[in-house]
Amino acid sequence: MTPPRLPLLIFGAVFAAALVLAALGYLSLRRWEQAAERQLREQARDAATMAAEKVEMAVVRAEQDGIADLQAVALDRGFGADAVAAWLRRNPLFDAAYLCARDGRVVYPARWSRAEGLVIAALRAEISQGFWDRGGRRHLDVDGRVVLATVLRGSRWGPLLAGLRRDDRTLGRDVVDRALAAPEGRSALVVVDASGRPVWTSRPLESAAPVITVPFGEALPAWRVALYEPAGLAPRDMVRRQAMSFMAAFALLLALIGTGLVATYRLQRRESEIARLKSDFVANVSHDLKTPLSLIRMFAETLEMDRVPDEARRREYYAVLTRESERLSRLIDNVLDFSRIESGRQRYDIGHGPVEPVVHEEIESFRHPLHQQGFAVDVSIAPDLPDVPLDAEALKQALANLLDNAMKYSGDQRKIAVSARREGGGVAVEVADEGIGIPISERERIFEKFYRIGRSETQGRRGSGVGLALVRHIVEAHGGRVTVDGGPGEGSRFTLHLPGA
Ligand code: ADP
Numbered sequence: 001m002t003p004p005r006l007p008l009l010i011f012g013a014v015f016a017a018a019l020v021l022a023a024l025g026y027l028s029l030r031r032w033e034q035a036a037e038r039q040l041r042e043q044a045r046d047a048a049t050m051a052a053e054k055v056e057m058a059v060v061r062a063e064q065d066g067i068a069d070l071q072a073v074a075l076d077r078g079f080g081a082d083a084v085a086a087w088l089r090r091n092p093l094f095d096a097a098y099l100c101a102r103d104g105r106v107v108y109p110a111r112w113s114r115a116e117g118l119v120i121a122a123l124r125a126e127i128s129q130g131f132w133d134r135g136g137r138r139h140l141d142v143d144g145r146v147v148l149a150t151v152l153r154g155s156r157w158g159p160l161l162a163g164l165r166r167d168d169r170t171l172g173r174d175v176v177d178r179a180l181a182a183p184e185g186r187s188a189l190v191v192v193d194a195s196g197r198p199v200w201t202s203r204p205l206e207s208a209a210p211v212i213t214v215p216f217g218e219a220l221p222a223w224r225v226a227l228y229e230p231a232g233l234a235p236r237d238m239v240r241r242q243a244m245s246f247m248a249a250f251a252l253l254l255a256l257i258g259t260g261l262v263a264t265y266r267l268q269r270r271e272s273e274i275a276r277l278k279s280d281f282v283a284n285v286s287h288d289l290k291t292p293l294s295l296i297r298m299f300a301e302t303l304e305m306d307r308v309p310d311e312a313r314r315r316e317y318y319a320v321l322t323r324e325s326e327r328l329s330r331l332i333d334n335v336l337d338f339s340r341i342e343s344g345r346q347r348y349d350i351g352h353g354p355v356e357p358v359v360h361e362e363i364e365s366f367r368h369p370l371h372q373q374g375f376a377v378d379v380s381i382a383p384d385l386p387d388v389p390l391d392a393e394a395l396k397q398a399l400a401n402l403l404d405n406a407m408k409y410s411g412d413q414r415k416i417a418v419s420a421r422r423e424g425g426g427v428a429v430e431v432a433d434e435g436i437g438i439p440i441s442e443r444e445r446i447f448e449k450f451y452r453i454g455r456s457e458t459q460g461r462r463g464s465g466v467g468l469a470l471v472r473h474i475v476e477a478h479g480g481r482v483t484v485d486g487g488p489g490e491g492s493r494f495t496l497h498l499p500g501a
Contacts, residue, residue: 007268011261018257025250033243037236044187044212044227051180051189052216052225058179059171059219063164066091067137067150070162074155084108093175094148095167098123101157102132123149123163132159139218144194146221172199187211187229194222207231277450277465284464288331291462292324299324323368330400331464337397338449338466341473348391348477352501355420355427356381358392362399363418366407370416373407378417385420385427388498389478395429395496398474401467402431402494408461410435413491425500426480432493437486447472447482471496 069091073083084097098120099108106112106120122142127149131138135151145165152160176191177200188208191200198205208228216223231237299317308314340346363370363379370377399418406416413434420429438446438453445451450465468482471494475482480498 007265011265015258015261018254022250022254026247029243029246029250033239036242037239040239041212044229045214047187048189048212048214048225048227051191051227052214054179055176055191055225056217056219058175062093062171062175063137063148063166063219066093066164067148067162070097070164071152071154074152074160077156079155081108081110092170093167094164095170096165098147098163098165099152100124100161100163102159102161105157107155107157107160119143119147119163119165123147123161127161132161139221141221146219168193168199176200187227190226190228192224192226199223274450280452281450281464281466284462285331285335288462288464289328292328292331295324296321296328319368326365327369330397330404333397334401334464334466334470337470341470342449346473348394348474350389350391350478352387353390353392354387355385355390355395355429355498358390358395359399359418359420359429362396362403366400366403369407370403373414375407375410375414375416378415380417380419382419382421385422386425386500388427389501390498391474391478394474394477395498398471398496399429399431401471402496405463405467405494406431406433406435406492408463409433409492423497426498427500429496429498430493432486432491434491437488437490438484438492439488443484446484 070084070087073079073087076083084099088094088097096116096119097108098106098112098116100106100120100123104124109116112120119142123140126138126140131149132151135153138149140147140149140163142163142165146168148164148166150162150164152162172191172193180189180191180200180202188205189200189202190198190205190210192213193199205228208230210226211229213224213226216225232241299320302308303314303317303321308317337346359379359381363377403416403418410416410433415434417432418430419432420427422428442453446453447468449469451469452463452465472482475496475498478498480496483495483497484492485495486492
């Protein structure tokens with residue numbers, strides 16, 4: 001069957017539109033992904049920069065306080081080594097102090113080691129004459145430690161160059177701790193010193209990874225502050241996850257659209273096939289009705305006009321009338337029952353009884369056409385069959401359809417075997433012919449309403465395509481099932497499996 005073009009075009013257009021939509025969605029998702037990642041990074045950078053500024057301000061303030069304290073002490077008349085030692089105790093931010101007078105004399109400490117001598121020398125070398133005059137503060141990196149240089153005024157040695165070595169452990173412990181609060185959410189702030197060791201962390205890092213690192217200013221050279229995010233929460237991961245779920249949703253949507261289209265397309269094909277089958281059905285039924293009717297009319301008219309030569313012929317004509325009217329009523333019964341099944345109104349009157357008389361009666365009612373068409377019928381009914389739940393009229397109708405088909409599709413091999421045997425607690429009734437047979441691929445479909453195997457095979461054979469659908473419905477109403485065996489050219493064997501009580 002060639003599917004109609006228009007629906008195919010429409011489906012194609014919808015699918016293409018869905019694809020374009022998906023492609024656009026994917027592109028804007030990628031763009032959104034990049035923008036979101038950039039934004040999240042910016043936010044992380046802002047948070048880290050703010051933290052760095054806060055720490056730097058706190059350090060500068062702590063240093064200022066310390067220097068102001070030392071300056072106050074230096075103005076004292078009794079300023080000397082003891083006062084500096086006391087100052088160092090009061091200001092744990094500094095762990096060493098070096099004081100030199102402008103003439104080069106080292107005022108504090110009184111004695112120094114070789115290493116300290118190198119610090120003092122470095123301090124002097126770094127400081128220009130202008131610094132003596134202008135004053136101010138400078139952070140010097142001496143041997144990897146920060147030494148704060150400043151000029152104290154008004155001491156009894158005149159201006160003093162002070163080199164104050166900062167204790168970075170105290171810095172981490174006190175100053176940073178006071179300056180920084182833990183950031184909101186699950187991110188962690190980490191302050192790392194020049195050697196890369198974490199000096200301060202807002203929370204245990206565990207599996208967190210750094211997202212962004214920013215340097216401090218001049219007060220904390222080579223120190224950095226880093227923002228860590230727990231594994232999977234880094235901006236890139238979060239954005240990627242969101243993008244993935246969007247993409248999954250998109251894919252799902254596409255799949256849904258695709259499935260919907262395919263399902264609609266199939267449904268539409270099936271509908272048009274049913275429509276075609278229905279119109280075939282109407283044509284076939286009309287044709288089936290017409291043939292016996294014209295026969296009846298013709299023979300009735302002949303009888304009516306008294307043109308029959310002898311009594312034997314007359315009886316033969318009456319027999320034709322009976323046979324054709326039986327066929328007519330069978331056909332009408334089929335159609336009526338089928339319509340009742342379709343509308344859900346079909347009821348069966350299932351009692352309890354033997355199968356044997358039903359089989360015999362039905363074969364008897366076919367005796368004449370079977371004989372006339374030259375069929376040899378072999379009937380074998382096993383003795384002592386159990387009674388089964390049974391609507392005798394319905395079973396007769398099922399058998400009539402099977403016998404009718406056996407005759408229709410027999411070809412030249414005009415042999416039909418009908419048997420009934422015990423099967424489990426029930427009975428299996430078989431109708432077998434030696435006719436054209438049924439391809440394996442069609443075995444299921446022949447029980448569908450209106451279905452008839454490819455026209456070439458059935459061509460010339462009358463039928464409506466509802467006979468086997470009726471048979472199946474009847475057997476299933478009895479709690480049983482119908483099966484078919486035999487391939488093309490091997491004849492067909494239909495078996496009604498009727499369960500026991
Ligand atoms: P129909 O009125 O066409 O006989 P049925 O529902 O009785 O409708 O059967 C459906 C189709 O199954 C038939 O058109 C025919 O192709 C196939 N069929 C049924 N019985 C036989 C059989 N005994 N041998 C071969 N083909 C059969």
